Amino acid sequence: MEAVLKDKGSPGPTEETHKDEILSPAKLSWRRFKRDKMGMIGAAMVIMLIFAALFGNYFAPYDPLEMNYEDAFQTPSVRHFLGADRFGRDQLSRIIMGSRISMTVCFGSVGIATIIGIIIGLISGYFGGRIDSVIMRLLDVIFAFPSLLLALAAVAAFGPNLLNLLVIIGVIYSARFARIIRGSVLSVKEKDFIEGVRSVGAGDMSIMLRFILPNVWSPIIVQATFSLSHAIMTEAGLSFLGLGTQPPRPSWGLMLNEAREFVEMAPSLAVFPGLAIIFAVLAFNFLGDALRDAMDPRLSQR
Numbered sequence: 001m002e003a004v005l006k007d008k009g010s011p012g013p014t015e016e017t018h019k020d021e022i023l024s025p026a027k028l029s030w031r032r033f034k035r036d037k038m039g040m041i042g043a044a045m046v047i048m049l050i051f052a053a054l055f056g057n058y059f060a061p062y063d064p065l066e067m068n069y070e071d072a073f074q075t076p077s078v079r080h081f082l083g084a085d086r087f088g089r090d091q092l093s094r095i096i097m098g099s100r101i102s103m104t105v106c107f108g109s110v111g112i113a114t115i116i117g118i119i120i121g122l123i124s125g126y127f128g129g130r131i132d133s134v135i136m137r138l139l140d141v142i143f144a145f146p147s148l149l150l151a152l153a154a155v156a157a158f159g160p161n162l163l164n165l166l167v168i169i170g171v172i173y174s175a176r177f178a179r180i181i182r183g184s185v186l187s188v189k190e191k192d193f194i195e196g197v198r199s200v201g202a203g204d205m206s207i208m209l210r211f212i213l214p215n216v217w218s219p220i221i222v223q224a225t226f227s228l229s230h231a232i233m234t235e236a237g238l239s240f241l242g243l244g245t246q247p248p249r250p251s252w253g254l255m256l257n258e259a260r261e262f263v264e265m266a267p268s269l270a271v272f273p274g275l276a277i278i279f280a281v282l283a284f285n286f287l288g289d290a291l292r293d294a295m296d297p298r299l300s301q302r
Helices: 002-008 013-022 026-037 037-059 091-127 129-143 148-156 160-186 191-198 204-215 217-241 253-264 268-293 297-301
Strands: none
Touching: 002 160, 026 037, 026 217, 026 268, 037 091, 037 129, 037 268, 091 129, 091 204, 091 217, 091 253, 091 268, 129 160, 148 160, 148 217, 148 253, 160 191, 191 204, 217 253, 217 268
């Protein structure tokens, strides 16, 4: 009798399934995301990076541009926790302020790439035909070359400055977004509800913006998260080669370039900027993996 009462008092699997079914897709995605420990760790790491970029000047121990030749090549100590470079500049302060450059470039360039990719992907996938063929062939030209090689050529042509980096990386990465969005649009536009809104007189622009775009946000968000880590690597690579951030502004890639001549004498000058790049890339990769799993609609059927 007690067993029967316990069975009646505890919710069965059908009740739990029913509760999940009445939740919105956004709430279901958030529930799955919270269960992913690596995703939560990645989110915390990203928040730390954003906090350092926004408020680093308030808690950095020194001015990142201040030179003190008496502290040149100082190893990590109480005075300089991560040591000092050849000009006596505090490494910790420069790494903290270098996060501002990295976050500006990665979020700015990915924002540009997302906007351009959405426009191109919507047009290509929705209208199809000759327009789609021409756009896809142009994207194939971009995909035929490594992203870093294209960025090197473009920066060499237009000059190394922050604005050029944002635009160049954004335009190059927009091809990835355009192809992903095009595939999603091709799938969504064949749905019955699209035919329904078209039959009541909705225009092409209205259909694309009001009915198709809201249904393709999941792959856009996931691609944007992964692209943030790629943008950080691209900016660091260009700065290391001298075509990115210019001295004396602190940048992780530029710090690696300045440290390569003194690796044997002061290895910490290269180790800590490298660890900062690894930390940022892992943060966005952890977050991207978790978002991809949380937003995959096939997981809601398990």
